[in-house]
Amino acid sequence: MENANDNSQFSPSRRTFLVGSLAATTVAFSLPGMAAGPASATDPFIERLLKRMTIEEKAGQLTMNGAQGIGRLVNPDTGPEPTLQATLDEIANGNLTGLFNSDDVKLGRTMQQIAVEKSRLGIPLIFAADIIHGLKTAFPVPLGEASSFDADLCVRTARATAVEATAFGVQWTFAPAVDIARDQRWGRVVEGAGEDPWLGSHLAQARVRGFQGTDLRANDSLLACPKHFAGYGAVQGGMDYNTADIPETTLREVHLPPFKASFDAGALSTMASFNDTGGVPSTGNHHLLTDILRGEWAFRGLVVSDFNSEKELVDHGYAADEAEAVHKSITAGCDMSIQGGLYLKHIPALVKSGRLKMAVVDEAVRRVLRVKKALGLFENPYRSLDPARMATDVRRPEAVALAREAGRKAIVLLKNERSLLPLPKSGKSIALIGPFVMDKNNALGPWMVFPDMKSAVTLEQGVRDALGANAALSVVSGCGVERPIEGGIDAAVAAVRAADVAVLYVGEATNMSGEGASRVDITIPKAQVDLIDAVAAVGKPIVILLKHGRALELPNSVKNAQAIVCTWFLGSESGNAIADVLFGDFAPQGRLPVSFPRRAGQEPFYYNHRSTGRPSMVEGPPVGARYREVSTSALYPFGHGLGYSTVAYGPTEIAAPRITMNGSLAVNARVTNTGTRRHHEVAQLYVRIKVAEVVQPVRALKGIRHLDLDPGESVDVEFVVTAKDLAYVHADTTMRTDAGVFEVVIAPNSVAGRPVPFVVSRS
Known part of the structure; x- marks a missing residue:
């Protein structure tokens, strides 16, 4: 029997291991220039610098602009282009704290030289970018990677991302996105870890650790920026930028924990979200940015606006004009303005008029300078600005291999009737059908700011490499992503009739997920459904490979296929990773981080919902909290995922029926590989508080275990539950545990297994 709280949980070589403990883990970091202490602690170096700064220079330290469209560094005839020259002048005048989304390390070095050597105070710039799931080596989109349920994998892919990003001169990434997303209509579901706060917290923490490494001053350390603070995943109707009405208890129990976990892991920045919460836009939300973040949590890093979000306070109707928007943003606790330039434009006049206190500006500048100092920029302003690193640190072989590993581990097998998968590499002919089979453009997925499309491996390429030159393989697109192709369906049907098995690669294009890509119908486009229907009518065995950035409503022809596989957007090694799983070189092990609804109209739909006063039976007469047309059960629940073997769970057993507030409870179950192939299982611990305020x-979800099982092998899985793990947010917003009755179960997904009751008593 192995203890689930073994501290070696992040070792990839362990045969069985737990990802995280039951309570959110914390990681102690030693951050130069960010000594532990109250948020008001001062640094003599920074204070001396502050005294020398003009109000314009202070506003400049709170202003960051985008690098897009600023022009070339050198023009043989006229020198720098006018837009670039204007930016260089702003840097020399101390009017910019940094730039974002530039991949020109030579230009970055030139800009830094101007900032350090030509500006009055020599304050270094900071260079940022939206590096979400890789730079040139693309890893699976975060939602896909979350399917691995593997914190160690998230550490390693974030670390590899940091190496590449810093080789391009990027020192700060606007990631990870840690929004808990329970409505699959929202396009930005793809950027986070799904619907569960426990999983989201652990993977957020892992990504921060990977991005930043152990020393923020290192050349390959990438400052993390958990976003979007806060509640963005709860926008109404799943519509991007919309309002989010969230009770304070839900905000604290669901949406804030991944942020707190990220800060505990050492993240020194966060980005305000676009949405309002309770009628107050996040960029101007004093309760979020000051009361909770700086007050309760003693966060000492900086808060940056989202793109132009301080200006959008006017559009929200929360500020009358730009000047008032700036005043409300900075006094709420938003330290840095991105792109709009409003802080530089309005802060000096606001201070000179007496409307804005200099002390408020000074505190924001302190936060920015503290972070720059923690990154070592005052000691080494040219860190991560070495053009030579691009030749050695971009698309390293080990990073490409990691992208393939991550792609394989992100794949979720939803259905596999009659063990259709894995397919044999010989002896059967295959018709490879669908608009994504030969497509590189949609392999990487959304939020690749500097994509390397040439390196993307298509499914056709991956399959041909797996099968060899003499493969019995036919390849037909059949249709476009959203439009039919003349004769496409006929060609696909002919190919399937001549084959033994059809493999259809269908789903969403890159522009159907991500920011601004909310969808009313989370379905496969009609042109593709027509193709699937026609292929299904042939009567051959069908494997459906889904490309997607969210849980989808599946049409009948997909639901009725013998095998269904979630492949998300897997990044550079998409084709190879899918082929590895398709032909059994790697058995699928992913688990769903989001629930698949039966119909889109069920959204928001998630497993960890509250019980109603009239709970519905999953099946039966349409009474209670349910719709007339559909079962309340998920088509595929959170945590679901199959392998190429079969697994049996023994009953959940507990060491004692009662524990005290100071005690702990051992929870056990035996997990057995009942099949004939080696299997990777992800055992999951769930609890329920039966009666609460x-x-x-x-x-x-409160814990997970990764188990590698040989055929016939059994493992006794143990979790240890303490009263702290049973705490919840009460009406007064405090987190504490009540005495009472609880339930616990170890299961393969969020709806399986028979829970066991136990009691927590005060003595």
Whole structure:
């Protein structure tokens, strides 16, 4: 029997290991220039610098602009282009704190030289970018990677991303996105870890650790920026930028934990979200940015606006004009303005008029300078600005291999009737059908700011490499992503009739997920459904490979296929990773981080919902909290995922029926590989608080175990639950544990298994 709280949980070589402990783990970091202490602690170096700064220079330290469209560094005839020259002048005048989304390390070095050697105070710039899931080596989109349920993998892919990003001169990434997303209509589901706050917290923490490394001053350390603070994943109707009405208890129990976990892991920045919460836009939300973040959590890093979000306070109707928007943003606790330039434009006049206190500006500048100092920029302003590194640190072989590993581990096998998968590499002919089979453009997925499309491996390429030159393989697009192709369906049907098995690669294009890509119908486009229907009518065995950035509503022809596989957007090594799983070189092991609804109209739909006063039976008469047309159960629940073997769970057993507030409870179950192939299982621990001051979820994930099992092998899985793990947010917003009755179960997904009751008593 192995203890689930083994501290070696992040070792990839362990045969069985736990990802995280039951309570959110914390990681102690030693950050130069960010000594532990209250948020008001001062640094003599920074204070001396502040005294020398003009109000214009202070506003400049709070202003960051985008690098897009600023022009070339050198023009043989006229010198720098006018837009670039204007930016260089701003840097020399001390009017910019940094730039974002530039991949020109030579230009960055030139800009830094101007800032350090030509500006009055020599304050170094900071260079940022939206590096979400890789730079030139693209890893699976974050939602896909979350399917691995593997914190160690997230550490390693973030670390590899940091190496590449810093080789391009990027020192700060606007990632990870840690929004808990429970409505699959929202396009930005793809950027986070799904619907569960426990999983989201652990993977957020892992990504921060990977991005930043152990020393923020290192050349390959990438400052993390958990976003979007806060509640962005709860926008109404799943519509991007929309309002989010979130009760304070839900905000603290669901949406804030991944941020707190990120800060505990050492993140020194966060980005305000576009949405309003309770009628107050996040960029101007004093309760979020000051009361909670700086007050309760003693966060000492900086808050940056989202793109132009301080200006959008006017559009929200929360500020009358730009000047008022700036005043409300900075006094709420938003330290840095991105892109709009409003802080530089309005802060000096606001201070000179007496409307804005200099002390408020000074505190924001302190936060920015503290972070720059923690990154070592005052000691080494040219860190991560070495053009020579691009030749050695971009698309390293080990990074490409990691992208393939991550792609394989992100794949989720939803269905596999009659063990259709894995397919044999010989002896059967295959028709490879669908608009994504030969497509590189949609392989990487959304939020690749500097994509390397040439390196993307298509499914056709991956399959041909797996099968060899003499493969019995036919390849037909059949249709476009959203439009039919003349004769396309006929060609696909002919290919399937001549084959033994059809493999259809269908789903969403890159521009159908991500920012600004909310969808009313989370379905496969009609042109593709027509293709699938026609292929299904042939009667051959069908494997459906889904490309997507969210859980989808599946049409009948997909639901009825013998095998269904979630492949998300897997990045550079998409084709190879899918082929590895398709032909059994790697058995699927991913688990769903989001629930698949039966119909889009069920959204928002998530497993850890609260119980209603009239809970519905999953099946039966349409009474209670349910729709007339559809079961309340998920088509595929959170945590679901199959392998190429079969697994049996023994009953959940507990060491004692009662524990005290100071005690702990050992929870056990035997997991057995009942099949004939080696299997990787992800055992999951769920708890339920039966009676509470605030109604609690019907189940909540509290732990996971990764198990590698040989055929016939059994492992006794143990989790240790303490009273702290059973705490919840009460009506007064405090987190504490009540005495009472609880349930616990170890299961393969969020709806399986028979829970076991136990009691927590005060003595």
